[in-house]
Amino acid sequence: MSASSRKTPPAELASSTSVLLGSAFLLSVLGLFQVFSATLPRAVLGARDVDGMGMRQAAFLAAASGLCWAFARFDHRRLVALAPRALPLLWIVLAVVLVLPPVNGARRWLQIGPFGLQASEVAKPLVVLLAAWYGVWRNDEIASFRRGFLPAALGLAVTVVLVAAEPDFGTSIFLIVVGGLVLFLAGMRLRHMLGSALAVVPFFLAVMIGHFEHVMSRLQTFRDGPHEQVQRALEVMASGGLVGRGPGAGQAPLWFVPYVETDFIFASIGEQFGLAGELAVLGLFLLFLVQGFRIALFARRKDSFLLAFGLTFMVGFQALLNMSVVTGLVPPKGIGLPFVSYGGSSLLMLGCTVGILLNIARTTPKERGPAYVDRSNKRSKKSLQTSRRK
Numbered sequence: 001m002s003a004s005s006r007k008t009p010p011a012e013l014a015s016s017t018s019v020l021l022g023s024a025f026l027l028s029v030l031g032l033f034q035v036f037s038a039t040l041p042r043a044v045l046g047a048r049d050v051d052g053m054g055m056r057q058a059a060f061l062a063a064a065s066g067l068c069w070a071f072a073r074f075d076h077r078r079l080v081a082l083a084p085r086a087l088p089l090l091w092i093v094l095a096v097v098l099v100l101p102p103v104n105g106a107r108r109w110l111q112i113g114p115f116g117l118q119a120s121e122v123a124k125p126l127v128v129l130l131a132a133w134y135g136v137w138r139n140d141e142i143a144s145f146r147r148g149f150l151p152a153a154l155g156l157a158v159t160v161v162l163v164a165a166e167p168d169f170g171t172s173i174f175l176i177v178v179g180g181l182v183l184f185l186a187g188m189r190l191r192h193m194l195g196s197a198l199a200v201v202p203f204f205l206a207v208m209i210g211h212f213e214h215v216m217s218r219l220q221t222f223r224d225g226p227h228e229q230v231q232r233a234l235e236v237m238a239s240g241g242l243v244g245r246g247p248g249a250g251q252a253p254l255w256f257v258p259y260v261e262t263d264f265i266f267a268s269i270g271e272q273f274g275l276a277g278e279l280a281v282l283g284l285f286l287l288f289l290v291q292g293f294r295i296a297l298f299a300r301r302k303d304s305f306l307l308a309f310g311l312t313f314m315v316g317f318q319a320l321l322n323m324s325v326v327t328g329l330v331p332p333k334g335i336g337l338p339f340v341s342y343g344g345s346s347l348l349m350l351g352c353t354v355g356i357l358l359n360i361a362r363t364t365p366k367e368r369g370p371a372y373v374d375r376s377n378k379r380s381k382k383s384l385q386t387s388r389r390k
Contacts, residue, residue, distance in 0.1 A: 013298060013361040020291040021068075023284045024339055024354050028064070028347070030281070031265070031340035032057055037248050038261040038268055039342075053261060053342055060344040064351030071355025075363065079356065080136070080303045083129040087155065090126055093119045094162035108166045118345035120163045120171045124318075125349050125356075127159065127179045128310035135186025136303045142187045149192040152183055157200075170321070170333025178317060182310040186302070229264065230328045232257045237270030237278070237326075244274035261342040263334060266326045281340070282323075289316045295361045308360045311353045 036054035071079075097107050097119050109116040134152050135142060142148035156179050164172040180193055236250060236257055250271040260268050270278050292312030299305040315338050322337040324330045336343055338350055 013295060013364060016291040016294045017358050017361045019287055020295070020357060021354065023287040023291070024350070027281070027284050027288075027339035028061055030269070031337075031342075032061055033247070034265050034268055034272075034340060035261050035342045037272065038265065056344065057342055057347070060347045063344075064347045067348055067351040068355040068358070071352050072358040072362065074355075074359065076307060076356050076359045077301070077303065077363075080129055080133045080307060083126065083133045086126060087130060087159075090119070090123060091158060091162060093117075094123070094159070094166075098162070098165055108168060115344065118343070120166065120168050121343070121345035121349050123159055123163060123171070123175060124178070124314055125311060125353055127156070127175050128182055128307060128314055130155070131179050131182035131186065131310060132303045132306035135183065135306050139187070139302065142183075143189050145189070145192050149188055149196070152188070153196060156180075168334065170335050173333075174318065174321070174335065178310060178314050181313060182306050185309060186306055229258055229332065230326070233264050233267035233326050234328060237267050240271040240274040240277075242274045243276050244270070244272045247272055262336050263322065263332070263341065264326055265341050266323055266337055269340075285316060285319045285338075288312070292316075292357055295357055295364075298364055299360055300364060304360050304363070308357055311357060315350070315353065 032054070035057045039053040093110060097110055100107055100110070108118050108120060110119055111117075131152070134155075138148050138152075142152075156176070160172045160175050163175060184190060184193060239245070239250070250268070257264050257267055266278070266281070269281060273280070289312055292308060292315070296305050296308035296312060299308055318335055318338050321330065321333060321335050322341070325332050325335070336346055338346070
């Protein structure tokens with residue numbers, strides 16, 4: 001495609017930002033309703049573990065909206081430049097979490113007053129920011145194994161190991177996939193990535209299975225048949241039929257499906273709104289993905305493209321993982337449905353994510369050229385030719 005045919009003024013991205021923001025808003029409102037629906041019946045019956053969850057989710061949604069507004073106005077290029085300074089802080093937080101008392105068998109939360117921060121949720125968008133920064137910083141050397149691949153792999157490995165030690169096997173794999181994709185798009189050689197993965201991943205899996213019993217238990221259960229939790233989720237989803245039992249109806253909230261307000265909230269949607277509701281949720285995520293990738297493809301700068309593509313993929317990949325777990329396609333991983341599942345840390349980070357995407361669309365120049373790869377290659381070739389002449 002020629003450069004002239006791909007010139008697009010920012011005004012043409014207005015529809016993308018509206019659809020992106022609208023889909024995220026509708027998913028969040030649906031999630032708020034589902035959290036109330038999943039927790040109120042048990043709260044009325046005296047369950048204290050879910051008392052006030054709906055109101056807290058509403059407060060989280062309000063705070064996430066504020067973060068979205070703020071990040072939509074904060075230059076994402078400055079955010080990318082600040083990312084490497086945040087990496088040591090992330091490592092410190094992840095390390096501190098490991099010495100705190102466990103909650104439900106895992107050390108994932110840093111208590112800050114009445115709010116519990118899940119450090120691994122902060123790691124997700126930060127890994128994308130760091131990969132985008134690294135792709136620009138090492139633009140001319142990213143294809144090198146020693147000067148391009150190795151430093152990035154070591155930095156990502158430290159983050160992944162700290163997350164896996166919580167233990168959080170699902171998020172650690174998630175970070176590898178998302179971070180690896182952004183680095184690949186930045187120009188890192190696939191053979192370096194696959195070769196290292198073939199050497200390291202078996203050792204990583206062996207350590208996780210050998211030291212954390214729940215990982216082996218989930219794999220064995222998945223091999224032998226659907227997990228009991230997954231089986232119950234499939235039953236309530238099937239009971240919803242085409243249009244569901246109706247808002248607030250069903251047995252999923254009444255202890256029949258554990259964690260129905262978090263990891264298995266998609267099952268509650270299927271029971272209450274049926275196949276139509278499930279397809280509507282899937283459609284909203286597809287709208288989000290299409291518009292997010294469109295913003296990425298219209299970005300002029302390399303860091304803007306990498307950031308928009310990585311953040312959009314991050315949301316879509318997490319949604320795919322969650323739905324795959326609920327429908328029994330992959331073993332349970334403890335990863336929620338973006339915008340929908342209960343969780344303050346996740347919702348706040350998603351608010352930041354949407355805001356960054358909106359800012360990228362807003363700062364797209366009126367006169368833009370081809371995709372960033374063409375421009376970066378031209379700069380690299382020009383600088384190389386100049387150095388040779390000298």
